[in-house]
Amino acid sequence: MSKSRTILATCGGWSPAQWGDVEFSPLQRYALDLTGVTGRRPRVAFVNTAAGDQRVDEGRELAAAQQLGVDAVHIRLFGRNQPDLREAVLASDLVWVAGGSVANLLAVWRVHGLPEVLAEAADQGTVLAGTSAGAICWHVGGPTTTFGPVAVIDDALGFVDRSVGVHYDSQPDRRPALQRAIADGTLPNGFGLDEGAAVLYVDGEPVEMLTESRDGAVWGVERDGDGVAETRCETRLLT
Structure with missing residues (x-):
């Protein structure tokens, strides 16, 4: 039986x-x-494809996981390190996707068939999450x-049948780009995420807006006639 798909962007x-x-x-x-794991160490898969699987990042990420009592692996596609992607992903409680180039x-x-594996994992309860490109994806x-x-x-x-704009408050060209794309129908309604902000989806529906920065906001952006309406959402501060 499929479980609820949980995605944290x-x-x-x-x-x-x-x-x-x-x-x-x-x-x-x-x-x-969100994984709900108890009685054992949670298992996290770090996916750094968007930045080219830089090895320099891996050691510090593994050290951070170890310090928190988390078992972690990297799923590397530039110099592939997991012969069986499906096995590696399905063994994970959380997949965390780093930023970089989303394209x-x-x-x-897609060349490696990872989207299908991630969809299967989500249906089996693996939490999908990430930042920047790892949110847009x-x-x-x-x-x-x-x-x-x-x-x-x-x-x-x-x-998720929505759009998202990341770095909404720190990179000024992104905000009008999202607004134009929603206004002209290129993208569906969505959210703008300031630095430190996030949206939690369950089965494709937004259920909570969060931030780890007191200044970080989530903005709902919806088509409104020939333009858009933008609304600041209520967020919960994580500390």
């Missing part, structure tokens, strides 16, 4: 650590909580700087 993650490079941020710890991420994932699409100037991706995975 964020513009946050990784906090500076007192005794190391990084530690899990409040949003990442919340993603772990490159989607192209590489679950939606229909959103603005990206993959190609240099801000452009709109409209062929992402579509696990």
Whole structure:
């Protein structure tokens, strides 16, 4: 029997650590909580495709996981390290997708058949989450700087039938790009995520807006005639 699909789309993650490079941020710890794992160490798969699977990131991520009592692996597609992707993904309680180029991420994932595996995992209860490109990928699409100037991706995975704009408050070209794409019908209604903000979806529906930054907002963006209406959503602060 399929379980509810749980997706956490964020513009946050990784906090500076007192005794190391990084530690899990409040949003990442919340993603772990969503797995509901008790009585054993939760299992996390880090997917850094969007940034080219940089090895320099892997050691500090594994160290942060170890410090928190989490078993972690990397699913690397540039120099593939998991002979059986399906086995690696389905063994994970949480998949966390890092930022970078969402267009490159989607192209590489599709070559390796990863979208189908992720869909199967979500139906079996694995929590899908990520930041920036790792948030856009679950939606229909959103603005990206993959190609240099801000452009709109409209062929992402579509696990959530909405759009998303990340870095909404820190990269000024992204906000009008999302608004234009929704106004002209290129993208469906969606959300803008300030730095530190997130949307939780269950079975494709938004159920909670969150932030790990006091200044981080979630904005609902909906088509309204020939334009858009933008509304600041109520958010819960994670600490």
